[in-house]
Amino acid sequence: MTTIKDIARVAGVSVTTVSRALNGYSDVNEKTRQKIAAVARELNYSPNTLARGLVMQKSKTIGLLVSGISRESVKDNFTFEVLCGVNERASTLGYDLILFNTNTMMQREKTYTQLCRERRVDGAIIQGIKKEDPYLKEVVESDIPCVLVDIPVHSNSVGYVTTDNALGAKKAVEHLASLGHKHIGMINGHEDAFVSQERLNGYREALKECGLSFRSEWVVSGNFEEKKAEKAVRELINRHKEVTAIFCASDLMALGALKACKELGLHVPKEMSIVGYDNIVLASYSSPNLTTVGQEVYQIGYEAADLLIEMLEGKETNMKRYLDTKLIIRESTDKNHN
Amino acid sequence: MTTIKDIARVAGVSVTTVSRALNGYSDVNEKTRQKIAAVARELNYSPNTLARGLVMQKSKTIGLLVSGISRESVKDNFTFEVLCGVNERASTLGYDLILFNTNTMMQREKTYTQLCRERRVDGAIIQGIKKEDPYLKEVVESDIPCVLVDIPVHSNSVGYVTTDNALGAKKAVEHLASLGHKHIGMINGHEDAFVSQERLNGYREALKECGLSFRSEWVVSGNFEEKKAEKAVRELINRHKEVTAIFCASDLMALGALKACKELGLHVPKEMSIVGYDNIVLASYSSPNLTTVGQEVYQIGYEAADLLIEMLEGKETNMKRYLDTKLIIRESTDKNHN
DNA sequence: CTGAAAGCGCTAACAG
C-alpha cells in the first residue's frame, strides 16, 4: 500500500509538501502540485484515514446507534428509513457511517460512550432507545455530540429531531370527531417511549377541544406490537360496546386492530373506524387501507445527520428540529353510523 | 481522553506493560495486571482503535457496500434484512460495520477499492450490485477480501453467498404446473441481475420437465418494479389470452401483477394464478396473499458476515455458501379452471 | 516479568 512517503520519494519532495499538495493547500507551487498528483495517481495512492484521524483527532465518522436492527424490526422499517436518510446526508457531506447495535452492545458489555470513543466517532445519532434506558442518561452526560431521534432531550452536546407527536395525534382524533364519533378509544405504545406520552397528550387535547370526554378505560396499551394490539382491541371492544372509533399509536397496531375487528365481525369502517400512525408501507396495502398520520421518516434521518454535522462543524444552531406530520385519509375511517 | 501513557504513569509501569496487560498477554505479573486494570477503570480508559488499527494494519471493520440504500428501496426491505443479518453476526464476532453507499460513491467519484482502502476495512460485503457494474470487475480484481450477495463470482479473495435461484424458480413453476396450468408466463427482473438469469433458467427447466412448451413471448421484463410489472402483465394478458398463470421474479412485481389483474377484471386465483419471489412482508398482507418463493434474507446477511470473517481469519473455506428457498403456498394460486 | 525504542501514516508548527 503506497504512502505519502513513497510519493515523496518518487516525486523528489518532502512528505510535508505531498501532504499539503494532496490536501489542496494554497502554498504549493502549481508545478509541484501537478507532479505530486501525477505520482499519486500512478502509484494508485489512497490516503489512510486511520492515520489522519489519529493525528487530527477526528475521524469523519458518525456512529449510528439503533436498537431496532434485529430480526423482528423488519415489518416496520422505520429504522431502515431513518438509516437511509442519515446515510444520504452524511455521505454527501463527507462522513461515513459506522453501525452500532445496542443489543450486541449489552452482550459486549460496552457502554455507549465506550463504543463511540473507541472508534473515535465525531458524533452519534441515536434511535429507538427507551425513555429509561441507562444509555440515554449516559448520552446526555457525556460530551460526545449527539442527535436523538424522537426523544426531545437536549444539553450542551445533544440535540434532537422529532415530529410534533401531540399534534399528529390531535389531527387523527379530530378527524374521527369530525366524522361524528363520540366514543373514541386509543391503543397506545409502551410507556417507555416519549412518542407514546406525546400521542396520548394529543389524544386528550383533541377530545377536550372537541368537547368529548376522556375515559381512561378506553385507552389500552398495545406495546407497539401487532399481536398485542389485536388482543387489546378485542378486549376493549368487548368491554366497551359504545366505542365506535380507535386511534392507534402505530400502523402496526392498527393492523392488529383491523384483525381484531375482522374476528369480531365488525366491519371497518362501517362499524368501526381505525386510524394508525406512521404511514408504513403496509398501511396502503392492507384491506381496508389505513387512514393514518404520516411522518417523513427518511427526512427525519436526513435532518438528524444534517443537524449533527452542523453541530460538529461549529455552526450556529438551536439543536432542535421539528418535522411535520400529515393526516392521510384512506379507507379505514368513516362517518359514525350509530 | 486518557491513553495508555496516562495509565503507565499513574500505575508506575511502562506503556509496554500496560499494553500487554490490557490485551491479556500472559507474561505479566498478576499483581501488575490488576493494578493496571484498576487504574484503567479509574481513569475511564477506552482504547483508541484508530491507533491500534494503524499499527496492526487492520481495523476490525467490515465495509458494507449496498446500492439499495436509497429512498426507493423501502418497500422491498431485502437490503435492510441483509444488513440486519450482517450486523448481528459481525458484531458478535467483534467487527464493526461501516456503511458505504454506491450512489454517493459515484458522486464522490471514488472507486470501491479506494473506499475500502481509505478506511482500511479488513473486508467488504457487497449487495445489490449489477452484473456489468464496473465495480464488480474492480472487486474481483482487487485483493480485498470480499463476499458477494447473490452474485456467484469468486476468486482468490472473493466469495459469495446466495440461494439456488434456478431451483427456487423451478419450485414455483412446478407448483403452477401441478395445478394444471399449461400456459405459464413469467415476469422477470432486469437482465443485469444474476438472479434474473437464474430464475429464468429455472423457469425454463421446470417447463421442460413438466412437458410444457417455452414461449419467449410469455416472458416479459418488469425490471423488479411494481409499476413496470403491472404494465407488463397487462400487456402480456391482453396479447396472450391463453396464459392462466404467471411466475414473477419478485413479490413487488407480483403485487403489480395483482393490480393488473384487478384492473382487467380477472379474478386471482380463480382466473389467473400468480406466484411471487422473496416472501417480503407485504406478500402476506396483500389480498389475495401471495404464494411465493421464500428466502431467508436475514440468514443471507448472517452467512455473508460469517463467511467473510472466516476468510479474514484464515480459516479453511471454499468461499461459497448456498441457502435454501421454500415454496410458500397462500391464496394467489389455484387450479386451472379453463 | 519489564522497559526502551522504533515505527504505523499522517499533519502541523516552525524555520528557512
Added chain:
DNA sequence: CTGTTAGCGCTTTCAG
C-alpha cells in the same frame, strides 16, 4: 514555496 522535526496512541521486537 519547501523541508525538518515532532508527535497522535498504540504494538512489538529486542534487551535486560
